[in-house]
Amino acid sequence: MRFQWWEDEWSSSFKSSRSGAILVLGALLVSAVTGCASVTLLQPLPATADATERARLEGEWIAEDQIIHVRFGSNGLGQIAGVDWKDGQFRLETGEITACRGARQHFLSVRVKTDHEWEPHYYFAQYDFTPEGDLLLRLPDPVLFDAAVQTGRLEGTVEKTDYFHTVEISSAPEVLVAFLNDPESGELFNFKDPMILKRLVLGTSDEGEPVGMPEGT
Numbered sequence: 001m002r003f004q005w006w007e008d009e010w011s012s013s014f015k016s017s018r019s020g021a022i023l024v025l026g027a028l029l030v031s032a033v034t035g036c037a038s039v040t041l042l043q044p045l046p047a048t049a050d051a052t053e054r055a056r057l058e059g060e061w062i063a064e065d066q067i068i069h070v071r072f073g074s075n076g077l078g079q080i081a082g083v084d085w086k087d088g089q090f091r092l093e094t095g096e097i098t099a100c101r102g103a104r105q106h107f108l109s110v111r112v113k114t115d116h117e118w119e120p121h122y123y124f125a126q127y128d129f130t131p132e133g134d135l136l137l138r139l140p141d142p143v144l145f146d147a148a149v150q151t152g153r154l155e156g157t158v159e160k161t162d163y164f165h166t167v168e169i170s171s172a173p174e175v176l177v178a179f180l181n182d183p184e185s186g187e188l189f190n191f192k193d194p195m196i197l198k199r200l201v202l203g204t205s206d207e208g209e210p211v212g213m214p215e216g217t
Helices: 004-011 051-058 142-150 175-179
Strands: 034-040 059-063 066-072 078-086 087-102 106-114 121-130 135-139 157-160 164-169 194-204 210-214
Touching: 004 157, 051 066, 051 087, 142 157, 142 164
Parallel strands: 034 164
Antiparallel strands: 034 121, 059 066, 059 194, 066 078, 078 087, 087 106, 106 121, 121 135, 135 194, 157 164, 194 210
């Protein structure tokens, strides 16, 4: 798992007709690079998902050649981890995740560590599951969250140039959740091109040895 790869995918997701598969369950770092568009939070979403919902998110997830491990503690705060090969050795990369159960939809917020320091922002997405158990991730639309800030429905700051468009939400988590739950807010996420993470499940080979296979294959 390479967090830089995720950063590149996130930054290109709003300008690409085919998004990458893995954008939220890990290092959702975004830099002010050409074509970058993002919505970030100064505070995480509340961890309101119940134990059943958290159990659905736990486990190992596959995107291309990368595996992300997700586990939740008894306090509802989740941890994510992956291993990267860098400078001739394996490096563990970690982050935090919260799952929020909304009135109409479910959401995730994520922050990660870079060089042993927490990133100052949280990234988030709407999520759902396919009938096969795959995880669908839908990114927030910066244009719509920009409008919410401009009209005063949310507090935050907006930076927009020819090269990037970033929206940073500073509203309290409960205010943001109320905004997300409000039907008048409309569709705030990219449902046309969701990202898909495959769940890693263990099967058994003909020789009786465990093997990793994506669920539903």
